[in-house]
Amino acid sequence: MEETREEENAPAAAYDRLGIGYKQVRRPDPRLGALIRQALDGARTVVNVGAGTGSYEPEDAEVTAVDPSQVMLDQHPGPRKVKASAEELPFADGAFDAAMAVLTVHHWSDLHRGLGELRRVSRRQAVFTWDPEHRPELWLVDAYLPEIRDLDRARFTPVAEVVEALDAHTVLPFPIPHDFTDGLQTAYWRRPEAYLDPAVRAASSTFATLPPSVVEPAMERLRADLASGAWERRHAHLLGRESVDYGYRLVVAGEQ
Numbered sequence: 001m002e003e004t005r006e007e008e009n010a011p012a013a014a015y016d017r018l019g020i021g022y023k024q025v026r027r028p029d030p031r032l033g034a035l036i037r038q039a040l041d042g043a044r045t046v047v048n049v050g051a052g053t054g055s056y057e058p059e060d061a062e063v064t065a066v067d068p069s070q071v072m073l074d075q076h077p078g079p080r081k082v083k084a085s086a087e088e089l090p091f092a093d094g095a096f097d098a099a100m101a102v103l104t105v106h107h108w109s110d111l112h113r114g115l116g117e118l119r120r121v122s123r124r125q126a127v128f129t130w131d132p133e134h135r136p137e138l139w140l141v142d143a144y145l146p147e148i149r150d151l152d153r154a155r156f157t158p159v160a161e162v163v164e165a166l167d168a169h170t171v172l173p174f175p176i177p178h179d180f181t182d183g184l185q186t187a188y189w190r191r192p193e194a195y196l197d198p199a200v201r202a203a204s205s206t207f208a209t210l211p212p213s214v215v216e217p218a219m220e221r222l223r224a225d226l227a228s229g230a231w232e233r234r235h236a237h238l239l240g241r242e243s244v245d246y247g248y249r250l251v252v253a254g255e256q
C-alpha cells in the first residue's frame, strides 16, 4: 500500500531538489544503526518521520515512512509511505509504539510542533540530531567554510531544547567513526579528499545550500593544501584517531 497525501499549497520540499543521488552517498552506517535499534527495541510499530530513503529503520518492526518530499519517498523501499510533514502527522493519538526522526528535525518549519506530533502519535520517541553548541567544530568549518557555522546555527536547535520539548530521559553521544558510511557533513573528517567530490557535497544540505561562489574557492584552497601536504601537517593530531565527538546525539523519550 502506498498512501500519498498531496496537500494543496504545501511548500516545495527542498529534498525534491537535494534528494537526487542521496542514496549513493548517504549509506546507513551499521554502528549508528545499532544505537538506534537499541533505542527502538521491542517496538512493533514504528513511524519514521523525515524518513527519506529509509535509513536506520528496524527490520523487525512494521515501519510507516513519512516525508514531504516525493523524490525521497520514491527512493524509499518500504511498503507503507505517507507524504506528509512532521508538523501535521495524519495519524491517530498513540497510533505507534515508537517514532523515530533521524537527521531531519533541523529541516522542520516548526520544531516544537513536530516534536509534539511525535509525542502525540507514539509512546516512545528516538530523535537523532546535532548540537550546534558542541565543540570542537569540524576543521572544514574553521579553516575553509566558516559560512557553514551561521547556516547550521540558524537551522539546528540546541540538543538541550530538544530534550526539554520531548521530556527525554536519555541522551546518547555518537562520536563519528573515521570510516562512517553515511555521508553527512562531518563524515569525512579523516578523509578530506571526499569533500572535493561534488556528489558528496550535493548529498549534504548545508553544502547544497551554500552558493558555488562560496564553496568552490574554498574547495580550491583545500585541494591546494592537500597537494602541498599542508592539510596533513595541520591535522596530524586527527590522523591516528578512530572517532571524534562532533556533537551528534540520540535523544530518547517516552516509555522505556
Ligand SMILES: C[S@@+](CC[C@H](N)C(=O)[O-])C[C@H]1O[C@@H](n2cnc3c(N)ncnc32)[C@H](O)[C@@H]1O
Binding pocket: 013, 015, 016, 026, 049, 050, 051, 052, 053, 054, 055, 056, 066, 067, 068, 069, 072, 084, 085, 086, 087, 101, 102, 103, 104, 107, 108, 109
Ligand atoms: C537529511 S534527510 C534524512 C533522511 C533520513 N532520516 C536519513 O537518516 O537518511 C532529511 C529528511 O527530512 C525531510 N523533511 C524536510 N522537512 C520535513 C518536515 N517538515 N517534516 C518531515 N520531514 C521533513 C526531507 O525531505 C528529508 O527526507
